[in-house]
Amino acid sequence: GIQVEQSPPDLILQEGANSTLRCNFSDSVNNLQWFHQNPWGQLINLFYIPSGTKQNGRLSATTVATERYSLLYISSSQTTDSGVYFCAVRMDSSYKLIFGSGTRLLVRP
Amino acid sequence: DGGITQSPKYLFRKEGQNVTLSCEQNLNHDAMYWYRQDPGQGLRLIYYSQIVNDFQKGDIAEGYSVSREKKESFPLTVTSAQKNPTAFYLCASSPRTRSTQETQYFGPGTRLLVL
Numbered sequence: 001g002i003q004v005e006q007s008p009p010d011l012i013l014q015e016g017a018n019s020t021l022r023c024n025f026s027d028s029v030n031n032l033q034w035f036h037q038n039p040w041g042q043l044i045n046l047f048y049i050p051s052g053t054k055q056n057g058r059l060s061a062t063t064v065a066t067e068r069y070s071l072l073y074i075s076s077s078q079t080t081d082s083g084v085y086f087c088a089v090r091m092d093s094s095y096k097l098i099f100g101s102g103t104r105l106l107v108r109p
Numbered sequence: 110d111g112g113i114t115q116s117p118k119y120l121f122r123k124e125g126q127n128v129t130l131s132c133e134q135n136l137n138h139d140a141m142y143w144y145r146q147d148p149g150q151g152l153r154l155i156y157y158s159q160i161v162n163d164f165q166k167g168d169i170a171e172g173y174s175v176s177r178e179k180k181e182s183f184p185l186t187v188t189s190a191q192k193n194p195t196a197f198y199l200c201a202s203s204p205r206t207r208s209t210q211e212t213q214y215f216g217p218g219t220r221l222l223v224l
Contacts, residue, residue, distance in 0.1 A: 004151075033212060041146075041197055043215035086151060095159075096142075096167060097213060099151035 002027040006087055006100035013077050013107050021072040021103045023087030031090035032063050033097070034072050038083045046072070046085075077107045112136065113216035115200050120221045122187065122194060130185045130219045132200030141183035142201040142213065145169060152199060158183055159205065187221060195223050 003026040013019055023032075034046040047054050047061040049070065054061055058077075063070040074081055084104050088097040113134045122128045134141065140159050144152040154167030158177040172191025177183055183202075187194045198219045203211040 031211070035215075041199075041218045041220075043199065043201075045212055045214065048212050088152075095157060095165075096154050097152075099153075101149075101151045104149075 002029070002089065002091060002098050004087060004089055004098050004100040006085075006103050008103060009101070010104045011106070013105065015077060015079060015107055015109050017077050017107075018073070018075045019077060019105070021074070021085050021087075021105075023070040023072070023089075023100055025068050025070075025087075025089050027068070027091060029065070029068075029089040029091055031097070032070055033088045034061055034070070035086045035088065036081075036083055037086060037102070043086070074105075077105075079107045079109055081105060082107050113200060113202055113214060115198075115216040115219050117219060118217070120219055122221060122223050124223070125189045127186055127188050128221070130187070130198055130200075130221070132183045132185065132216060133181055134183075134200075134202045134216075135181060136202055136214065137180070138202035138214075139180070139205045140203045140211070141177070142203075143167075143173070143175065143183070143185045144199045144201065146197040146199060146218075155185065155198075194221055196221060 005024045036044045049061045049063045051065045058075045060073045084102040086102045088099045116131045142157045143155040156175045158164035174186045200216040201213040203213045
């Protein structure tokens, strides 16, 4: 089946720093989503981005479907950005989302 | 307020006991899902349902059962056959499953612990 790999697995930042999270996937996909899981476990939708670039405030994401990767950019990080960031993909013929193992981010004040 | 609710927030199970986790949504979504998350890992699909009175097994369905008698509700039962049930359980919904453009929305989760 399709493999989803996220890097880095862990990331520690000082407040105000910028970061880039990466998601590689092993097959063609038609659906790619980024989620943020906060320290209480709630999964929050960040982007639906099967291709192209989107921006939402300090966050932006780019997916290059032909090269099978997606990037999530966090600028001017804040302590509330801490948590785990997941990439999830879905193939054209499938009903389910396949999740990566996540990037655990800690932003220090 | 529209959204997905899960209850209870924490659940303790004794050996040999069946327990049921509740998931309700008022988003008028057709599809609903149950995921399991183990510490430090991503989510794995247990069961999903596209419409009322229909559901399908996901990747790790053994030891679990579900029902979908109402569009709004998709309860998950963790049976005694599930040997390692301690995990964080997340319910999700989406308008429908067949479109690849659907976004899934998640509830706040239930933490299940075995005593």
